[in-house]
Amino acid sequence: MRIQIEQKKLAKHINIIQKGISSKTTLPILDGILLEAKEGILKLTSTDLEIGIESYIEANVLEEGSIVINSKLFGDIVKKLPSSEIDINTFENKMNITCESSQFNLIGNPALEYPELPTLIDQLSLKMPMDLLKSIIRQTVFATTQDETRPILTGVLFEVIDGNASFVALDGYRLALRNIKIDSSEDIKVVIPGKTLSELNKILEEDEKDIEIILTPGHIVFNIGNTLVFSRLLEGQFLNYRDIIREEHETKIKVNRKELQESLERASLLAKEEKANLVKLNLSEDKLVIKSNSEIGNVYENINISLEGKDLNIAFNSKYILDGIKAIEEEEIELFFMGSLNPCIIKPIEDDNYIYLVLPVRLAKDDY
CATH class of the missing domain: 3.10.150.10 (DNA Polymerase III, subunit A, domain 2)
Structure with missing residues (x-):
């Protein structure tokens, strides 16, 4: 040569x-x-x-x-x-x-x-803008688990039903869901390894041009013009995520995303000193109080919110709640609560295309 x-x-x-x-x-x-x-x-x-x-x-x-x-x-x-x-x-x-x-x-x-890459037979092809796929990966892949004993949850579910596509990641503590419309007459249900999507995200550019996604038995291929990324698909039954996302709620708040994020980040500085990584939220009278304490000190944050429903005390792992808030790009977000023991649902105001669900940490009343 x-x-x-x-x-x-x-x-x-x-x-x-x-x-x-x-x-x-x-x-x-x-x-x-x-x-x-x-x-x-x-x-x-x-x-x-x-x-x-x-x-x-x-x-x-x-x-x-x-x-x-x-x-x-x-x-x-x-x-x-x-x-x-x-x-x-x-x-x-x-x-x-x-x-x-x-x-x-x-x-x-x-x-x-050198091993040969898969041959593309019995393939199904669909397209989406490259910057949209990049955004979807950023909003979901962080919620996959790193626990190899549950291999199916190390991936992101890609499901298409009647032209509506869902990308879902969950690890047992939180769930990230992104919905989009897609031009496909076929129904699809596959699980893409999180590692593949993380590496693909490093290659994708912030560009509106289309990327072709090719599905073939056992494999998925992303065609980015002069580069092809091949990946095995994960085998197994993904959890029925629809049963986890409830519509009903007792408490709803509207809050500025950046304000909440910055307050939680400050509170998490002390939360990280403890194993539980714990932040406590008190919701009452259009105020959100965020507290965290460790052996070396404590922190108190106060934010204005719009509250509907019951007052509430609830606690979270600071990393898990922050990851979901950071993934949202809109200025205003809504948080839905069904008591202090059920998952909190976070989403942009008037936008059902992205949903983040996070489990609270169970605390005794005196611990708040």
């Missing part, structure tokens, strides 16, 4: 492709990037057998061929080279990299040893 390619272009695509490399792999070949040059295109491939990424770059292909080269070393070299044309030449399992006055010689592996 012999190619000539611009350093900046190659460095950009290596940065994308490295998101498919796992630091925990036991297979040495998976530490590598597969390079394949053919018909004016350099194709880069990485995989950890769960996520796979293909990226295509235009290059001057003087001789077709392929090789697997260590991802970290190859990436570090390319990023440090001058912003100029790079000449890459391979013979058998050896690679020569030349750029201006710099020259590197590396040992690689045969391309035949």
Whole structure:
């Protein structure tokens, strides 16, 4: 193989492709990037057998061929080279990299040893704007669990019914739900690994152009123009999240999101000193009082709110309630309560497209 390619272009695509490399792999070949040059295109491939990424770059292909080269070393070299044309030449399992006055010689592996990514058969395709998908990931993926003993909850449920799409993440303590309209005549129910969506989010740009989502048995593929992200789907039965979200409530408050967020962040400075990470909320007479105390001190915050219904004392893990509030972009939010032992529902005012549900922490009356 012999190619000539611009350093900046190659460095950009290596940065994308490295998101498919796992630091925990036991297979040495998976530490590598597969390079394949053919018909004016350099194709880069990485995989950890769960996520796979293909990226295509235009290059001057003087001789077709392929090789697997260590991802970290190859990436570090390319990023440090001058912003100029790079000449890459391979013979058998050896690679020569030349750029201006710099020259590197590396040992690689045969391309035949590299695992193949899934073949797209029986596929279903749909599209959505890239910036919308980026927003959906930001608002949901944080609520997936890191507990590998419940693998289905490490993913985000993607469900389409009659052109209405839902993205749902939950970990047993909170639930994040984002609804959108989508142009699909097919009903869909799959669970996408949270890790895949987190890595995809790093690649996606704040752009209104469409991304194609391709579903095939056992896998999902995100087509971002010259980059394809492949992922296994999670197997198992996702929890029936609709049963968790109740419509009825005894107390409702309207509050400025930024004010509430900043007060909770200040209160959480002390909450973090305790294992429970606890903040206590007292709702009465259009006032919200937030308290937290630890062995080294206490904090008291007071916010104006609009309250409907019963006064209430309730407590939360400060991280869990803050995560949901931070995910909302609108200025005003509503919080719905059904007593001090049932979940709190948080959503933007007059917008049912995003719902965040968080469980309270049970406290004795005297602890408030």
